[in-house]
Amino acid sequence: MPETAVAGTSAHPFEGERAVTPEVVREHNLNDLEYGRIVAMLGRTPTLTELGVFSALWSEHCSYKHSKPVLRTFPTEGPQVVQGPGENAGVLRLPDGWAVAFKVESHNHPSAVEPYQGAATGVGGILRDVFTMGARPVALLNSLRFGPLDVPRNRYLFAGVVRGVGDYGNCVGVPTLGGEVGFAPGYTGNPLVNAMCVGLLREDDLIRAKAEGVGNVLLVVGARTGRDGIHGASFASEELSEASEARRPQVQVGDPFTEKLLLEASLELITSGMIVGIQDMGAAGLTSSSAEMAARGGVGVEIDTSLVPTREPGMTPYEILLSESQERMLVVAEPARVGAIKAICEKWELTATPIGHVTDDGLFRVKHDGVVVAAIPGQRLVEDCPIYEPEAAESEDVRALRAAAPPAGGIEPKEALERLLDAPNIASKRWVYEQYDSTVQASTVLGPGGDAGVIMVPGTQFGIAVTLDCNSRLLALDPYEGGKAAVAEAARNIACTGARPLGITDCLNFGNPEKPEVFFQFREACRGIAEACEAFETPVTGGNVSFYNESPTGAVDPTPTIGMVGLIEDASRRVPSHFGAEGDAVLLLGATRGVLGGSAYWAELHDFVGGAPAAVDLEAEHALQEVLIAGSRDRLFRSAHDCSEGGLMVALAEAAIGGPYAERALGASLDLSGYGDDLPIEGLLFGEDGARAVVTCRPDLVERVTALAARKGVPCFRAGTVAGPGAPLAVRRGGAAIQWDPVALRTTYFDAIPRRMRDDRDRS
Amino acid sequence: MTYRVHVRVMPRGGLLDPQGQAVEHALSSLGFGGARDVRIGRAIELELDAPGPGEAEQRAREMCDRLLANPVTEDYELEVEAR
Amino acid sequence: MTYRVHVRVMPRGGLLDPQGQAVEHALSSLGFGGARDVRIGRAIELELDAPGPGEAEQRAREMCDRLLANPVTEDYELEVEAR
Amino acid sequence: MQRVAIIRFPGSNCDEDTLRAAARAGTDAYYVWHRDTDLKGADVVLIPGGFSYGDYLRAGAIARFSPAMAAVQRHAAEGGGVLGICNGFQILCEAHLLPGALMRNARLTFVSKPALVTVENTRTLFTAGFEPGAPLRLPVAHGDGRYVADAETLARLEGEGLVVLRYARSEDANPNGSMNDIAGIANPEGNVVGIMPHPERAADPALGPADGAPFFTAIAAPAAAASTPNAATT
């Protein structure tokens, strides 16, 4: 775009405001190229207020300046897509005029500083992204990463984050249906907190965050504006260090009670048809919400910051524009509607305050007590941030790791399974999800603890399945295969319940993109994600990029969390993950090649993260999904559970152990002779090839299942039979046999995390 | 000597205090309109032995810094009372 | 006159105080073994105008009796401080 | 048809679930906003779960002062049926329509899981449809569910058989450390009942076992409860 100055943008420094010096520019995380563009665009030196506005909108978080070109490679189209990337949330079509809006967002840096509030406000933000679209939130999920639990600080962060996620979602009244938690050294000092929200709406009620109609009024609805989180957006766009500690923004405190009122008021405003547009105030608060709404509508806006209700006296326009106070929305409406809008808000005990209007001059203009303190060409403010395509190069160490093998010295399979089930990465997350209300809204049919959560849409027969997945260990070793694997696992989890995958949202958590090895991970992971989404016809409907997840100890493992939504036409045909009845046949779907590269087996038992992860066979994954979906539709399966971390044996054990509230564990009598006979036992039992699932069915249905699998070209092996309570979990291979007591395994699996978290409050 | 320590942990000034806000609102609708600037925090009481009041306070401060108060969001005040 | 009122609402003695117990336990595991009899309640601060300290305290007591403390499970103490 | 008023407070979040359960059972269920003083001819009042006023200060402490609660007090005094579920139970205790209080869970964390409870008092309007001692599996989801009361109150509740629901005595079936494993109580007249578990979340067979449905069918057909002298309706 030509960098000619736009005539007539003049602005005055706010009284007492610092002069814009090179130091000040640097403090605002703007480099010379960027600052040069700003000066050229304005034809003058920006005021401090304007500099703050640019630094927020041109931060990585708002501008995607290092990720845009890569994100453009994602498939985003399909007959089911109502709204693709670019809005607050993606929207997919459901039967009977319904649609589902969903989105995932990170709140990593705030959670590292203050785990409880950081996580809570993360949930608040993602809820607003969804109800901003006119959708009622019906499900929450969360993906969490911490350093190992033997470090007190990590336990403190883990406990605080879980409490924060729970308290916020519980209070607003949205069930948390799933998620994942991982622990690895790379996350010490830089935990990841990704929250996903899923909402339901009538397709005709969809509203977009657009400012239109010159003369229309801008209103702030909800909480007063304080000095919270000023520069949160740019804070989220730098590495955590001593320096960033010093400039840490004032902690944002969440108020889920106000959020619930804001949710009800917003949905009432939207369905009343009385508003033109609505947008939540997230990162960079009033600045990004107003500038982005204007840009989408191709109009200008004028705001008077002295009209914004503040929590503290003496706030400057700079502070008001950049505040990240929570529980606020920006609404655009015709002047004649303002009275009615205020009335609706008052009913919900909220205030709606006009603070500006839509203009025809395309400028983002800010006044304070009548003085113009910022005047910036709106479109270019949002779109002219330089885009970077950093150099990418794989780290030598990673190449070496892929070629490496673990120290010799085997572990008996019996002990191996017991230790894997006790590993926090694999053990039950019940300690977590019991702190989350998973049944509010009375529509949950499959809650946490299985492969995916499923809710029924009230008044219909169909349900939606939701999951959030990423195995970062695979990405650390091979970002391309790992990216495919993340989508494949999400799709497997959806399909296990009988639902058909519809589309994804993603939260791309990486280190500093200016480091070639990090940008390589990012680019390759996205290539893998894009290919998998093509293969499964699950378009990307939106997401979020979180770079600079680094602490003095280095970058986090590449963690592109995949949030997926699926549709099950007849929710009564849903399939649970755990064995259901004694005497059922146990069938293994998919082929086992015994690949231990990047496996939990090596990581947890040999403390070795290395080897080459299994190459993901997208066709095999897709075929497996088809078998799982068709088998549920034909009511063939009693249970279906996919193989992920820990491989076949962990999947079998989890299915036998039973769900979190099963009265008792079941046994199984299995004979693997004839299944991967050429493989070493640890590869057979604990290898992590994808495209596999453990299903059970009534004995008289075995033939139909094998026929179905054959039709779809999916290997199907009858491993044995589900045994009653008290019976062992027995696995034979040739002559040898291994036996476990399912009751003991159940105790290990469910007690692993509580045992480590028992009354632990240390913060240091 | 045995000392009784009273700790008052309050949300840091400037930070939103939704609880205080809600209570202020409730008080005024109960006819206590006059109540302003309501803040809600935690009151902690404990007993400890120390050679003298100075040491007792010292120990109590360490407890606050380490566990009782959240340095990112809260401020605290102490009173030490001999038993 | 403007007064700052400090209210301390504590769980009634005899009632189980799991929070206090947890903190006591955590303190000792942090090496603050000496801390005993830890109780955790609510600290409430507010500002009000009144002709004198007596009336200020009077008003504050009414607020506690109506709303701020639960007579079934809690006891409260107040301090009134002139501004 | 029985008219069933569901009181909505700012922060109620089980209001829709409760309305759906009551309607499915065949009642004429409708909302009453907390600012209304008129229950619109309600036979029965349901106070739903959620976080009225964010549970700030104490769960139910602020909600109990809303105008609608004054009407509920009168309705109860005239013998009308009132059921408080979860936050509704907390509000009824704060309003002194039921004795005792609900305090922070003993484990100090929010707990969401299915709880095993037994119905011990079938003489209330809401439990008339159960067999005495019937075991139920109902979801609980609360942070402040630990029922406490002074010794005399507790003795009276037990002595007069006013405990309506009790958590199964099996090891760690009590999710919150409540005294005597109490999960729900009634007033002596049996027209006011408060329970922590959520029957409205287990009232639709399409979702799973509908152990909670009888709470609502009993309202729909008070005849079933007419045998009890106390199940008065205005």
Ligand SMILES: Nc1ncnc2c1ncn2[C@@H]1O[C@H](COP(=O)(O)OP(=O)(O)O)[C@@H](O)[C@H]1O
């Ligand atoms: N942070 C969390 N929040 C809610 N539920 C969780 C969380 N972490 C794990 N779960 C539950 O535990 C189940 C098992 O977790 P996981 O082993 O990651 O499953 P999978 O390997 O099938 O993705 C998840 O599907 C989810 O239902």
Ligand SMILES: [Mg+2]
């Ligand atoms: Mg799975």
